[in-house]
Every structure is written in C-alpha cells, then in structure tokens.
Amino acid sequence: MLQADGAIAAKAFKRTGALRAAGIVALACGALALPFAATAIGDPALISLATRIVIYAIAAASLNLILGYGGLVSFGHAAYFGVGAYAVGILYFHFHEAAPFLGFIPGTNRLLIAVPVAVATSAIFALVLGALSLRTAGLQFIMITLAFAQMVFFLFVSLKYYGGDDGLIVRRRDVLLDFDMADDTTFYFVCLAVAAAYFFVFWRVVESRFGLVLGGIRQNERRLAAIGISTYRYKLVAFVIAGAGAGLAGALMANFAKFVSPDLLHWSQSGDLMIMVILGGSATLFGPLIGAGMLIGLETVLTGWTEHWQAVLGPLLILVALFTRGGVVSLFTAPGGASHA
Amino acid sequence: MLEPLLRIDNLTKRFGSLAANDGLSLDVLPGEVHAVIGPNGAGKTTLISQLFGELAPDAGSIVFAGRDIGPLATAERVRIGLARSFQVTELLPDYSAVDNVALAVQARIGHSFRFWANARADPLLREQALQALRRVGLEDRGDVAVSEMSHGEQKQLELAIALAAKPRLLLLDEPMAGLGTTESAATVALLESLKGATTILLVEHDMDAVFALADRVSVLANGRCIATGAAADVRSDPAARQAYLGEGSA
Numbered sequence: 207m208l209q210a211d212g213a214i215a216a217k218a219f220k221r222t223g224a225l226r227a228a229g230i231v232a233l234a235c236g237a238l239a240l241p242f243a244a245t246a247i248g249d250p251a252l253i254s255l256a257t258r259i260v261i262y263a264i265a266a267a268s269l270n271l272i273l274g275y276g277g278l279v280s281f282g283h284a285a286y287f288g289v290g291a292y293a294v295g296i297l298y299f300h301f302h303e304a305a306p307f308l309g310f311i312p313g314t315n316r317l318l319i320a321v322p323v324a325v326a327t328s329a330i331f332a333l334v335l336g337a338l339s340l341r342t343a344g345l346q347f348i349m350i351t352l353a354f355a356q357m358v359f360f361l362f363v364s365l366k367y368y369g370g371d372d373g374l375i376v377r378r379r380d381v382l383l384d385f386d387m388a389d390d391t392t393f394y395f396v397c398l399a400v401a402a403a404y405f406f407v408f409w410r411v412v413e414s415r416f417g418l419v420l421g422g423i424r425q426n427e428r429r430l431a432a433i434g435i436s437t438y439r440y441k442l443v444a445f446v447i448a449g450a451g452a453g454l455a456g457a458l459m460a461n462f463a464k465f466v467s468p469d470l471l472h473w474s475q476s477g478d479l480m481i482m483v484i485l486g487g488s489a490t491l492f493g494p495l496i497g498a499g500m501l502i503g504l505e506t507v508l509t510g511w512t513e514h515w516q517a518v519l520g521p522l523l524i525l526v527a528l529f530t531r532g533g534v535v536s537l538f539t540a541p542g543g544a545s546h547a
Numbered sequence: 548m549l550e551p552l553l554r555i556d557n558l559t560k561r562f563g564s565l566a567a568n569d570g571l572s573l574d575v576l577p578g579e580v581h582a583v584i585g586p587n588g589a590g591k592t593t594l595i596s597q598l599f600g601e602l603a604p605d606a607g608s609i610v611f612a613g614r615d616i617g618p619l620a621t622a623e624r625v626r627i628g629l630a631r632s633f634q635v636t637e638l639l640p641d642y643s644a645v646d647n648v649a650l651a652v653q654a655r656i657g658h659s660f661r662f663w664a665n666a667r668a669d670p671l672l673r674e675q676a677l678q679a680l681r682r683v684g685l686e687d688r689g690d691v692a693v694s695e696m697s698h699g700e701q702k703q704l705e706l707a708i709a710l711a712a713k714p715r716l717l718l719l720d721e722p723m724a725g726l727g728t729t730e731s732a733a734t735v736a737l738l739e740s741l742k743g744a745t746t747i748l749l750v751e752h753d754m755d756a757v758f759a760l761a762d763r764v765s766v767l768a769n770g771r772c773i774a775t776g777a778a779a780d781v782r783s784d785p786a787a788r789q790a791y792l793g794e795g796s797a
Contacts, residue, residue, distance in 0.1 A: 416660060418646065431601075434654045435654045
C-alpha cells in the first residue's frame with residue numbers, strides 16, 4: 207500500500223517533469239517564431255506586446271521569489287522596478303546632457319553598463335528598505351512595504367530636474383554591441399535572451415539550499431528557528447535578489463518605452479505585479495510568465511472592447527482564485543506536482 | 548558528581564496573575580533521560596518553550612553546557628546543541644518528509660547561502676536525512692508530502708528532524724501524544740536506543756513510557772518542581788503520588 211503510493215507519486219512526478227520539458231520547448235519555439243509570425247500576418251504590434259509581456263514576466267517572477275516562495279507579501283515591488291527604470295533614464299539623461307551625475311558620475315548610453323547599474327541600484331534600495339520592513343510581519347509588512355514604495359514614488363515626483371511628474375524621455379535605446387536596438391524585433395530578442403537567462407538563474411536559486419530555506423520560511427518560520435536557522439538574514443537576501451530582478455525588468459522597460467515616469471512606481475503597478483503572480487501561480491517557475499501574458503493580453507484585448515476593461519478582469523480573477531488552487535499554471539501540472547514545482 | 552549539562556535555577560514565568568513556572572529549579576545530567584511529569588497546567592510546555600528560547604522567562608537562569616543561554620535566540624540555542632520536538636507538530640507541510648529532515652541536516656552543517664546547486668540532489672543531505680527517517684521507521688515515506696501524512700507519522704517525523712540535528716540535549720514535548728499502541732512502542736524503542744548517547748529531557752503523560760525510559764523523574768505541580776529522583780523513588784513519593792500519579796492509572 208505504502209509502496210503503491212510512492213510509485214504513484216513517482217509516476218506523477220515523472221509525468222510533471224516530461225510535461226514541463228515539453229512545455230518549455232513549446233514556449234521557446236513560440237517565443238522565437240513570434241516576430242516572424244507577427245510580420246507574416248501583418249500585425250507587428252504583436253512584437254511590442256510580446257516584449258512587454260517578457261519584461262513584466264521578469265518583474266513578476268522577481269516578486270514571486272519573495273511573495274510566492276518566501277510568503278512575504280510585499281506590496282511595494284514597483285519601487286524597485288521604477289528605480290531600475292530611472293537608473294537607465296538618469297544615466298541616459300546625463301549622457302545626453304554631457305553633464306556628470308552628482309558632478310562626477312558620467313552618464314552612459316551603453317546597455318552593458320546601464321543595466322548592471324540599474325540592477326545594483328535597485329538591490330541597494332531593496333537592502334535598505336528590506337532591512338527595515340522585514341522587522342515586521344503580516345499586515346504590518348504589507349503596509350510598510352507599500353509606505354516605503356510610496357515614499358520612493360514621491361521622491362521621483364519631486365525630482366523636477368528629471369522631469370518630476372512628467373517623467374524623462376530616453377531619446378534612443380541604449381546601445382548593445384552592433385545591434386540595431388531601435389528595431390523592435392531586435393529589441394524583443396534581447397529582452398527574450400535576458401528573460402531566458404533570468405528564468406534559468408531563478409530556477410537554480412529556488413532549487414538550491416537557499417531556495418529550500420526560503421520555501422520553508424513561507425511554510426513555518428517556527429520550524430526553521432527550531433532547526434537552527436535565523437530567518438531574518440535569508441528573508442533580507444531574498445528581498446535584495448527580488449529587488450535586483452525588478453531593477454533588471456525596469457531597466458529593460460525604460461529602454462522599451464524610451465520613457466520613464468513616476469507611473470512606473472505607482473502602487474497600482476505593485477498591485478499588477480501581484481495579480482500576475484497570483485493569476486499565473488505563485489511559487490511556480492513559470493506562473494508569473496503566464497500571469498504576465500494573461501494580464502497584459504487581457505488588458506490589450508479588453509481595452510479594444512471597452513474602457514471599463516477592469517470590470518471584466520475582476521470577475522476573471524475571482525474565478526481563477528475560486529477554481530484553481532495555485533493559479534492558472536496548476537491546470538497544466540499533475541496533482542501533487544506542486545510541491546516539486 | 549557529574550557537572551549537569553543543563554541547570555535551571557529559579558525559573559519563573561507569569562501569564563497575567565498565573566505563574567506557569569514559579570521558581571522552578573532542576574538539572575539534567577549528561578547522558579540521562581530526565582522525565583518531567585505533572586498534571587495539565589503544571590507548566591511543562593512553558594518550561595520547554597523557555598529552555599528553547601521561544602518564551603522569555605520573567606526571572607531565573609538557564610545554564611546549558613556551562614553557558615548562560617538566557618540571551619540567545621532559538622536558532623542560536625539550536626546551533627549550540629539543543630533540539631526540540633513539538634507536542635502539536637510544527638512541520639513544513641508542502642515539503643516531503645525527506646525534505647523536512649534534509650533541511651535540518653543542511654542547517655546543522657552550516658549556512659544555507661548556496662544559490663546554485665540543486666539541494667534535493669545533494670547526496671550528503673539526502674543520505675543523512677534518509678538515515679534519520681530510517682531510525683523512526685519512515686524510510687518508505689520519504690517522498691510523501693507532510694500534509695498527506697498521518698498524525699502518527701508526523702510525530703515520528705518530528706523526532707527524525709530533531710535527531711538529524713544531532714543535539715547534545717533533546718527536549719521532547721509529549722512525543723507519544725496521539726500515537727497508537729504500535730507507534731508508541733516503536734517510539735519507546737527508539738528513545739531507548741538513544742539512551743546514553745543523547746541527553747533527553749522528556750515531557751510525557753504516558754507513565755509506562757516514562758518509567759521504562761527515565762533515569763530520573765521530576766514532578767511538577769503549580770509551576771514548581773516538588774520531587775526529583777530515580778523513577779522508583781518518585782513512584783513511592785507521597786507528594787508526587789498525590790499531585791499526579793494518583794490521578795492516572797499508573
């Protein structure tokens with residue numbers, strides 16, 4: 207009897223593995239073929255849509271690390287997304303004006319410099335705000351992350367030098383080697399490559415010793431203390447990794463839109479990222495990607511019908527919450543596979 | 548005279564006007580199984596929670612291996628050799644049994660700031676986790692999610708996790724509670740096999756188990772230790788009988 211249970215579990219696990227491998231291959235083929243298909247059917251706007259989905263998938267996945275895996279309900283993730291975007295915008299601004307930032311840091315229009323700077327800046331923001339926020343838990347944590355994000359939002363609103371409310375225009379996308387970054391298809395492939403690398407690293411991290419500790423924090427912090435793990439440090443490191451990921455996505459977003467503004471840091475952006483994670487499936491590798499695809503896709507389709515598109519989105523979210531345990535991604539995985547996902 | 552591994556002196560913990568521990572003193576010698584018995588509300592779980600750093604005492608001191616551990620947080624106490632099993636299980640329900648134990652092994656052997664290698668494919672962690680599962684008889688249930696295990700299995704998993712930490716002092720809070728007779732007997736046999744190698748502070752209501760296992764027994768009543776001695780002596784102590792043994796069928 208016990209043996210049989212084990213065998214069924216093992217079979218389900220293998221099936222999940224095979225399904226997942228097939229899914230990844232299909233996804234990769236679809237993503238690679240998309241720009242050509244879009245051009246062929248004469249709808250090049252699809253490429254921009256796909257680029258946005260890919261960028262938001264990175265941002266949502268980074269939130270998923272703390273929200274889904276770590277169980278830390280951060281309601282201020284847009285702050286790190288926006289800081290990453292502004293890092294690109296501000297570096298470009300100083301490059302364009304040929305006046306160094308703070309009088310000694312030269313601006314740049316090189317992606318290979320701007321993106322790491324954006325990631326590092328977001329990580330530093332996350333380190334400082336996380337170190338303070340993580341002293342609280344539960345509802346207080348939700349409120350304090352929101353409050354800090356609002357502070358960062360108003361900080362950028364007040365920076366008149368960088369456009370304040372109106373934001374900052376990035377005239378040309380950052381340069382990368384000899385690629386024609388102005389070409390939407392090229393830029394899509396750049397984002398796709400970054401996302402593929404990001405998801406690969408993400409997958410390693412959540413399966414690592416660190417990842418297992420993080421998943422344990424979600425399930426039962428008292429148990430972790432009882433085996434000798436001081437959880438605060440792990441939560442803080444996870445918070446920083448998540449912030450860095452959001453900064454990466456923000457840096458790509460600034461390049462994609464060629465524009466940054468405080469809207470990127472608005473609390474509703476944090477809400478959108480949470481919706482993507484929960485809609486797609488929290489604590490799963492590809493849930494945020496599916497969630498980003500669904501939310502942005504729905505927004506695009508529904509706004510074509512009505513400006514009150516959120517009236518349709520709301521009930522859909524309720525249906526997902528009611529009828530799928532663990533988001534849309536759970537429809538594709540075998541039962542019992544969730545704990546291995 | 549052996550130097551005690553654990554010395555509890557005048558420990559006091561009040562909840563409002565109720566003193567759960569009221570000037571409680573006792574010590575645990577290295578290698579012994581020291582049982583703590585007493586009626587419900589005598590302060591046994593309060594005692595364990597203070598030893599483990601989950602509750603802060605109002606007064607008194609706890610010295611473990613010659614060191615005052617009062618200021619240490621739970622995780623720090625675990626790292627110097629304490630482990631506990633919980634009366635109401637505290638497990639990681641989404642993880643498999645082997646994951647639960649492997650995480651304890653992982654925590655024992657060092658920090659977990661390792662971000663790349665797949666922890667579930669680490670033979671060192673897996674092997675030690677399986678060993679601990681084997682000791683409690685769960686070796687065939689390693690891949691089962693904890694949320695799908697029976698209460699008895701979860702209690703045994705608690706023990707496996709505590710053992711995987713290789714503690715110097717094991718605090719067991721009613722390890723037999725809710726177990727069937729077979730599981731109970733298996734647990735007694737397991738604890739018997741630990742005797743001498745691991746020092747154990749055992750809180751238990753099952754008197755047969757207590758008298759089968761304990762080298763010494765302390766009787767708690769109203770937050771104080773009213774008698775300590777060899778199992779046979781305590782059994783015949785009139786105060787102890789009145790406080791506790793008289794109630795049960797022991």
